[in-house]
Amino acid sequence: MALRCPDLPFLPGYTFNSMLGRTRFNMDPKFDFIGDGVPALIEKVKPNMFGALSDKYPSIYPRGEVAEVPSWIAFDKQILCFDAFFKETLQEVRGAPYNVRQVKIYLFLEDGTIQVTEPKVENSGIAQGTLICRHRIRFPAPMDDNFYEMIDLNLGKEVEFYGRVFKITNCDKFTRNFLNRCGIAVPDPLNTPSDPYNDLRGQECSNVKHKMKKREDSLGKFLANDRKVLRFYGYWDDQETVYGYLHRLEILYYLADDTIEIREVREDCGKTSISMFLHRDKIPKTFNGLPMPGANCTSTVLNVLGPGLQGGRFIEDPISCGVEVIEYYCEKDLFIGSVINCYGRKLVLTDCDPYTREYYRSKYGLNSLDAIALPEDKHAALKVEMKERELPPWNGYGSYEDSAQNCITVEPKAPHRDFKKFLNLDRVGLDSHILRFRAFMISKIPENCTRHFIVSFYLADDSIAVFERGIRNSGFDTKTFFARKPMALPGQEVFTSKPPVTYTSQHMYIGAIIIVNSFVFELVAADEYALRYMEIHDYQYPKANIKVIMGKIRDKLRPTYKDFVAENMPKDGQSTIPYDTLREKLIGILGDDFTEHEMITISRAFPGDVFDKIKYNREQIRAITLTELKKGLWDDVTRLREYFWMRDPERRGLLPKDVCYVVLRACRLPLQKELVEKILEVIQKDEQSNLYYEDILNFVNREICRLADVEPVNIKHDLSCIKDIEYVPYRFIDWCGFNNFLALEDTFKQQGPNTIRIQQ
Incomplete structure (x- = not known):
């Protein structure tokens, strides 16, 4: 910037405009790193001619002892608050030469700005609020080159802002602690002098002795007691009058505004209905008839001057002379056994809810709030018992639910479904709540x-869907054989008024015979999810409950247990028995009471063989990963390293597995989540199972140990967790575990491992 020459006079032609030739007028920001690798925008401070950032005071913190961060970050939302006052001269008031006005001085540490505000006082007659807006304030002349800073404000000091002198008397706790940490001693608080003008007004007001109308803090009471309701139960006995009966009532007392609402509970033909007995309002203790017009007005007009109320003047009665005081029922008048006069009707309170009992116990110390009995209902014998509605027989048009709903109401409505069952057993993520079986x-x-x-049973609504899987050159296509629908059990009458009994999940098991739309199916197998779901909820499915199955076998084998063990004892030192052999023996003992599903449950509880599952090693997973990255045209290892550094500011080189998963998914690598999970399984780990993310960077870097491209792989199927737990029927059963679970060995002791392996 060009400067004016001090030897030349300050005249046109002898000065130079600093903006000549300048094309950019924006601020000069500076991007830098805060801390360890965190990019941020930093203010660019220009020092003075001596190299310091301030002409008046040096920096409070020594350089090098604290982190060099911008002030708008280091002192964000940190404000020093001081209490001060100033005296304002009064010329027109006798006996009060000045007025003392108390203010708040705020110093914003982030930019050194100052704001002065005066708390508003009701009916003060002074325009209060913000006296000086937030900005940097200069010293008075001749030191107006500098600005007020933090060390210029302290208790007992007088500061001059634009010709007005403020004396600081006190500060808050944060300000005192902050100044003490900076090495600035803060004196004790000072007393604010009394205001002669307010003292004069107080003496004048005390001379006027009259009774003013009291005002209740209705807003404060509403905010403290909103949504708090006391619930009482009572009755109104009207049986002595003609067509009268015993009214069962529910009394609601609203603590927010002391209003009462009364509802009547009726039981007609077995159904309970609630009607409004008295709308929400205050109930007077004494009722002398309806009030006259204007009797409930809150204020009284003494006289009116001038034509009309808008163009004239009127005077309101502040003492409320002649106003009748009406007492209303409050919470102290309500207790069990009390009688309320509800506009001439005597209501008796007999009981209350638990919240009301706790409220009276905690506030008034009442522990004995026992319910009292209702009087005898003389018309109870005349009530007609509710009979179950008999619907006409189903005519075959539409579903039974639609026909029954149309018979109940004239207006056609959709049939109601079990919504609670739908919410509990609807699909949630991978938990589909669908039992799938293979059938012939x-x-x-x-x-x-x-x-x-494929027979699918939906637990949400007990419906069945059948899907046909076509075999090549069989003449049958792959299609939906039977749409999803609840299916009635066979052998029931069709055209009746009773709803048909449908298949439930207990009817679905391996070996069951079901009839769907006159087609007979036999369930021969189930998927892993169905078997797993039945085993987890074994209290609902006895054929998947290993305890029930073994208990049934134990009762049958008790007389001939030794012969059974001698016939099926494994030979050649083996501890397993073939699946088919044990199945034939149990069928011969239990007969038709033993199903294939129960045998599969036994084999899953006592597996005798373990199949080696196909797993991919590190090199195979890396080859698949590099092939997928190449197809996705991804090659940004540098950016991925920066993201890992942001998660690891200490540069330890280790991150938890879940953090690495988030980073890889956030960088939008063209990899499916199943492949990402497999990558994290083969990465090097430490003793705490933390991953070395440098190994991940080398794993996805095609420039390191290049591998040949692999053939396309079905990642969702071959690498998913469902593939790992795919159901494989066991060929052998652990004889030792099966025998030990029976616990029938009295004199015969089977040698072998004393372990019971039960899959949960």
């Missing part, structure tokens, strides 16, 4: 017996 059709036609079907 039982038919007299040989071609139908070779068809493959």
